Amino acid sequence: xxxxxxxxxxxxxxxxxxxxxxxxxxxxxxxxxxxxxxxxxxxxxxxxxxxxxxxxxxxxxxxxxxxxxxxxxxxxxxxxxxxxxxxxxxxxxxxxxxxxxxxxxxxxxxxxxxxxxxxxxxxxxxx
Numbered sequence: 001x002x003x004x005x006x007x008x009x010x011x012x013x014x015x016x017x018x019x020x021x022x023x024x025x026x027x028x029x030x031x032x033x034x035x036x037x038x039x040x041x042x043x044x045x046x047x048x049x050x051x052x053x054x055x056x057x058x059x060x061x062x063x064x065x066x067x068x069x070x071x072x073x074x075x076x077x078x079x080x081x082x083x084x085x086x087x088x089x090x091x092x093x094x095x096x097x098x099x100x101x102x103x104x105x106x107x108x109x110x111x112x113x114x115x116x117x118x119x120x121x122x123x124x125x126x127x
Contacts (some may be wrong), residue, residue, distance in 0.1 A: 019054070022065060026050045029069050034076045049075055056083070060095055062102035070106035077113040 027046055031038045038046055053071045057063055060083075062071060074082055074091070082088045083095060094100070094109050 022068070023047065023050050023054070025065070026053070026068060026072060030072055030076060033073065037076055049080055052080065060102070060105075061098055062106060064103070067102045067106050070103075070110050073110045074106070074113055077110070077117055 027050055030046055030049065050072065053068055053075060056071060057068070060071070062068065078088055078091065079085060082091055090112075091109060094105050094112075097105060100108075
């Protein structure tokens, strides 16, 4: 006896709702972590940064909320296009070292980025 049947349309609608909630939590996280940067940005720019991070999931093989937030940390510490910035070449080796798990890769990079930011005497930069 089947108790529940979930149609593809229902599953798709649920996925959209889950993704929207994740996006809202990520926006709130960025606002808490980087208030000075966010004060200079419009809401749509902050949301666009989260959408960019969500789009990078497949490229850099990360899928948890924790790794999404770590990727956002990198964006706000190193610049929104850090993964394509020739001056940030040091990031690519670790970011694309898929022998390491996604959590390990991203948290190592966040730690390194924060250290470099501190040594350079800068606060978080996000543009």
